[in-house]
Amino acid sequence: MTETVRRPPFDPELEAVLTLLSDQMPPSITPEMIPLLRQAAPASEVSVDDVLAAAGIVRRDVTVPGHDGDEIEVSVLSRQGRTGVGPGIFHTHGGGMIMGDRFVGLDLLLGWINDLDAVVVTVEYRLAPEFPDPYPVRDCYAGLVWTAEHAAELGIDPDRLLIAGGSAGGGLAAGTALIARDEGGPALAGQVLIYPMLDDRDRTVSTTQMDGIGVWDRSSNITGWSALLGDRRGTDDVSVYAAPARATDLTGLPPAFIDCGSAEVFRDEDVAYASALWAAGVQAELHVWPGGFHGFDIMAPHTVLAKAMRTARDSWIARTLGV
Amino acid sequence: MQELVGRLTALDPAASESLKVVTYFDVLVAGGVGLQALLRGAAVLSGTVAGAVVGRRTYRVGPDGGRLPDGAVGPGSGTGAGAETGTGTETGTGAAGTAVVGAAEAPAATAGSREHRISRPVADGRVWLEREGSAHANDDMVVERLALAVDLVRARHDGEPGSSLATLIDAARDVGERRIALSRLRLDPARAYRVAALPASRDVSAALSGTVSGDASGAEPRNASGAPSTVVATPDGLVRAVVLGRDTGITGPAGLGLVQPADRLAESFRTALLALRLSSASSAVVDAGDLGVVLAAVGALEHVATQQPDVVALSRLDTRTRAVLDELAAAESVRAAATALGMHHSTLQVRHDALTTELGYDPRSLHGRARFQLARLLLRLAEARPAG
Structure with a gap:
C-alpha cells in the first residue's frame, strides 16, 4: 500500500466538477504530451471573435518588438466606442509556459474591459520549450514597454496601468514587474498574480500534496519548468525574473493581489510571495480559497467559491484603478 | 490547465449522460453541500433555470449559478397556490414520478410562453427545471437526482423523519438515540422489523405493491404506504432505505435485510445493502435471510x-x-x-x-x-x- 498523503480536501462543489471533467483531463502532463495538448486546443480565432463581438469589444492586433527586437503580436481590446483616457491592463496568459495563446483567460478580461472600462493589451509571448527562458518573460516585458510608450494612443492613463496574469501568466507578470523595477521600466499601479507559477524548485509541501491529483499537478509543473529552464531547473543558475520565488529583494514593487486555492501546487509559493512582499514593505492582498484546485474559477464558474474569488479579485482591481 | 479542459458546461441536449448526472449529485451529497449548491449543479448541468420550493421558501438559480428573483417565473406571490396544489396532489397520491407541467397548469409561468417545468416532489415541497421548448435528454434524470439529493441533505437536519430513520439504521449511534428515533417514527420498540435497500430512485409505494403491513405510518409525506423511507449515502452510492414489517412483501430490485429487534435495525440495513448488491442486474429481490452463512462469508x-x-x-x-x-x-x-x-x-x-x-x-x-x-x-x- 502507498503512504497516504495528507492534503486539504477539495470543496464539494469543485470536486463534483473535477470528477466530471477528469475523463477529459490527465492530472499529470508529461513532456511528450506537449504537442498533443497544443493540437487539442480549439482553433481559437473564430470563437474568440464571436465572444468579443457578443461582449461589444473591439480587437486590434499589432506587431510589436519582442525580446531582442524579434516581432511578436499583441491584441488591444477595448469597449466599442470607448473614447478618452482610462485604466489599462497588460495581460500575460497562462498555459504552464508551454501552451495556450493570448486569449486564454479571456473570460476574465471581458469583465475588466466592460465593467472597468479598461483597455487590455494581451501579449503573444513565445512558448517553451522551443523558446526557453528568457524568451517568455522578456517578450512580456517588451510588450509592457510598448504598451507604456503607446499609452496615449491606446487611451491608457499611464498612472493607472496594471499587469495581470493567471498561472504561468501570473509568474510572468511577477517577473515582468521585477524587470520593470530593476531596469527603470514602466511604472505599474499594481500586479494581479492569479494563482501564479513562481517557483521552479519543486520543494514546497503543496507540490508534494498535489501529486497525481487535481489540476496541474506536481509532474505537470515539473514538465512546465523543465521546458522553460532545461537542465537549469532547480539549480543556482535561474534568474529571479524566470522564477520570482527566488527573489530576495522585493522592495519597490507595485502593490500586489495574489489568490490561489488551498488544493493546488502553487499554494505555498503564492503564500510565501505575499509574505515576502509584506516583509519588504509592499502592500499585498492574499486570498487562499479553501478546497480550490488550480484554475477553478475558469473551470467551475458557477460555483459559490468561484464567484467569491472573482468578486474579491475584481474588487481589488477596481479599488487599485480608482474606478 | 484550464485551456485543456475548458469549463463545466451543460450536458448534451440530445444524448443521455446519466452517469455524469448521478456522479455529480453523489459527490455533492457526499460532500455535505446545501440546497443552493444542489440547485447550481442542476442549473449548470441542464443549462437552464433550476428551482425549488421548500416549506415557504422559493429558490431559483440560473445556469451561470447566480440566484434569480423568486417570483419572476417560479411559484412566487401570485403562484404559491398553484405550487401548493401541485405538491399536495402528488403527496396525497404518493406519486413520485416526474411530472411535466405545462404553462397552463403552472400559473407561475409567463403567460403564452413555451416554457415547461420538469418537476418532482420533495419532502415539504418540490424541485424543477424551467425549460423553453421541448425537454432535453437529461432533464428527467437531473430533476430526479436533484430531488433525491434535496431530500437527503435536508434529512440530515435534525427533526426530519428522514433524519430519524438515518439515525435508526446507523450502527454508530447509541441505543438511546435509536430509541428516540423509533418514537419519532412511531415504530413499536417491542416489535421486530426489517429494512429493505432499494436503488435510490425507486418509488417506495410502487415497490411495496400494495401489501402494506400498517406497522409503520405517517413518517414520510411522500410515501402513501406509510413505510418510513429515506435516501442515504453509502460507499457504493445513494440507496433508499425502507423500514418494513417482518412479513411485508416488496418487488425488486431490492435487498431485504435480516429481521431484527426495532433497536437493532442497523444490522438489518447492513445485510439489506449486501443483499441489494448481490441482486443481479435483473429486478430480483435478494433476501438476506435466505443466504445464512453465505451472507456472512461474502461479507x-x-x-x-x-x-x-x-x-x-x-x-x-x-x-x-x-x-x-x-x-x-x-x-x-x-x-x-x-x-x-x-x-x-x-x-x-x-x-x-x-x-x-x-x-x-x-x-x-x-x-x-x-x-x-x-x-x-x-x-x-x-x-x-x-x-x-
Whole structure:
C-alpha cells in the first residue's frame, strides 16, 4: 500500500466538477504530451471573435518588438466606442509556459474591459520549450514597454496601468514587474498574480500534496519548468525574473493581489510571495480559497467559491484603478 | 490547465449522460453541500433555470449559478397556490414520478410562453427545471437526482423523519438515540422489523405493491404506504432505505435485510445493502435471510474479493460465458442446462469441459459448486453499484 498523503480536501462543489471533467483531463502532463495538448486546443480565432463581438469589444492586433527586437503580436481590446483616457491592463496568459495563446483567460478580461472600462493589451509571448527562458518573460516585458510608450494612443492613463496574469501568466507578470523595477521600466499601479507559477524548485509541501491529483499537478509543473529552464531547473543558475520565488529583494514593487486555492501546487509559493512582499514593505492582498484546485474559477464558474474569488479579485482591481 | 479542459458546461441536449448526472449529485451529497449548491449543479448541468420550493421558501438559480428573483417565473406571490396544489396532489397520491407541467397548469409561468417545468416532489415541497421548448435528454434524470439529493441533505437536519430513520439504521449511534428515533417514527420498540435497500430512485409505494403491513405510518409525506423511507449515502452510492414489517412483501430490485429487534435495525440495513448488491442486474429481490452463512462469508471476504484468483478468473469472462456457468452450476443435469440455455447438449458438454480446464475446477462437482457460488457472489459485490 502507498503512504497516504495528507492534503486539504477539495470543496464539494469543485470536486463534483473535477470528477466530471477528469475523463477529459490527465492530472499529470508529461513532456511528450506537449504537442498533443497544443493540437487539442480549439482553433481559437473564430470563437474568440464571436465572444468579443457578443461582449461589444473591439480587437486590434499589432506587431510589436519582442525580446531582442524579434516581432511578436499583441491584441488591444477595448469597449466599442470607448473614447478618452482610462485604466489599462497588460495581460500575460497562462498555459504552464508551454501552451495556450493570448486569449486564454479571456473570460476574465471581458469583465475588466466592460465593467472597468479598461483597455487590455494581451501579449503573444513565445512558448517553451522551443523558446526557453528568457524568451517568455522578456517578450512580456517588451510588450509592457510598448504598451507604456503607446499609452496615449491606446487611451491608457499611464498612472493607472496594471499587469495581470493567471498561472504561468501570473509568474510572468511577477517577473515582468521585477524587470520593470530593476531596469527603470514602466511604472505599474499594481500586479494581479492569479494563482501564479513562481517557483521552479519543486520543494514546497503543496507540490508534494498535489501529486497525481487535481489540476496541474506536481509532474505537470515539473514538465512546465523543465521546458522553460532545461537542465537549469532547480539549480543556482535561474534568474529571479524566470522564477520570482527566488527573489530576495522585493522592495519597490507595485502593490500586489495574489489568490490561489488551498488544493493546488502553487499554494505555498503564492503564500510565501505575499509574505515576502509584506516583509519588504509592499502592500499585498492574499486570498487562499479553501478546497480550490488550480484554475477553478475558469473551470467551475458557477460555483459559490468561484464567484467569491472573482468578486474579491475584481474588487481589488477596481479599488487599485480608482474606478 | 484550464485551456485543456475548458469549463463545466451543460450536458448534451440530445444524448443521455446519466452517469455524469448521478456522479455529480453523489459527490455533492457526499460532500455535505446545501440546497443552493444542489440547485447550481442542476442549473449548470441542464443549462437552464433550476428551482425549488421548500416549506415557504422559493429558490431559483440560473445556469451561470447566480440566484434569480423568486417570483419572476417560479411559484412566487401570485403562484404559491398553484405550487401548493401541485405538491399536495402528488403527496396525497404518493406519486413520485416526474411530472411535466405545462404553462397552463403552472400559473407561475409567463403567460403564452413555451416554457415547461420538469418537476418532482420533495419532502415539504418540490424541485424543477424551467425549460423553453421541448425537454432535453437529461432533464428527467437531473430533476430526479436533484430531488433525491434535496431530500437527503435536508434529512440530515435534525427533526426530519428522514433524519430519524438515518439515525435508526446507523450502527454508530447509541441505543438511546435509536430509541428516540423509533418514537419519532412511531415504530413499536417491542416489535421486530426489517429494512429493505432499494436503488435510490425507486418509488417506495410502487415497490411495496400494495401489501402494506400498517406497522409503520405517517413518517414520510411522500410515501402513501406509510413505510418510513429515506435516501442515504453509502460507499457504493445513494440507496433508499425502507423500514418494513417482518412479513411485508416488496418487488425488486431490492435487498431485504435480516429481521431484527426495532433497536437493532442497523444490522438489518447492513445485510439489506449486501443483499441489494448481490441482486443481479435483473429486478430480483435478494433476501438476506435466505443466504445464512453465505451472507456472512461474502461479507467477511468482501475487502479481499478482488485479490481472490477464483474471482479474478470469473471477472475475465464475458456475460454469456457467465450465464453458461450459472446454468451449469444450478441445473440438475448438463442436459437440463442445455435446454435452459437453448444449446445443443453435446455443445454444452464440450463447453463444460473447456470451462472446467479454464477455471481449474468443475462447477458441477460438490466442491466446485460451493467454490463457484462464493466467487460469483463476491464478483457481484465487487462489480455492484446500485443502479440509478
